[in-house]
Amino acid sequence: MKKTLTVLIAAGALLGAAGCSAAPPLSNEETCARIQSVGAGPTSNSDKAGMIRLANRIRPIEATASEELQAPLHSIIEYLDESAQPTPDAGKLAELQAPYTAAGQTLNEVCGAGGQ
Template sequence: MKKTLTVLIAAGALLGAAGCSASPQLSNAETCARVKTVVSAQSATSDKAGMTRVANQLRPIKAAASDDLRAPLQTIIEYFDESAKPNPDTAKLANMKAGYTQAGQTYGQICGSGGQ
């Protein structure tokens, strides 16, 4: 019984460690496909709750995103976070608008034709 318990504990520890390992970096095409899935979902609405859902679903994608798309995704997430606040700072949003627009253009260039 002791040996079985020890084996189970060891197996659990190994599985836990495997779950904590870094996820592999996605290619541009894989990143684009995952982002497209998030933004095309029915929960991706333009209201505050929808923007929060999209930002929260983009965070894990950004963590493993291709180098080309990581920074634009971060900019988009930050813009959505500010926009979704109960009382967004309009001056801050105005300052963020150019970066958000550029991030969208970068995303469109890379993902517009299905990614690379």
């Protein structure tokens, strides 16, 4: 019984370590394709629940996004997170608005029809 438990713990540790290794960043084209698949999903960001769903769909993309698109995705997630709060801080939202708008423009330039 002890040997089996030890083997299971060791296997779990190896799998955990393998899961924690950093994936190589995606190219802009791959990142854009993933972003577009999220945008095509049935998520409405007009209500708080929709903003939460959208931010949660973007988070895994940000983790492996191309270097050029990581910062814009992070800005979008920050804005959506603050907007989805039960009582959003108006000052913080105003502070996050410019980076959020710039992020949208960057995504449009990089992922737009002429950007690929």
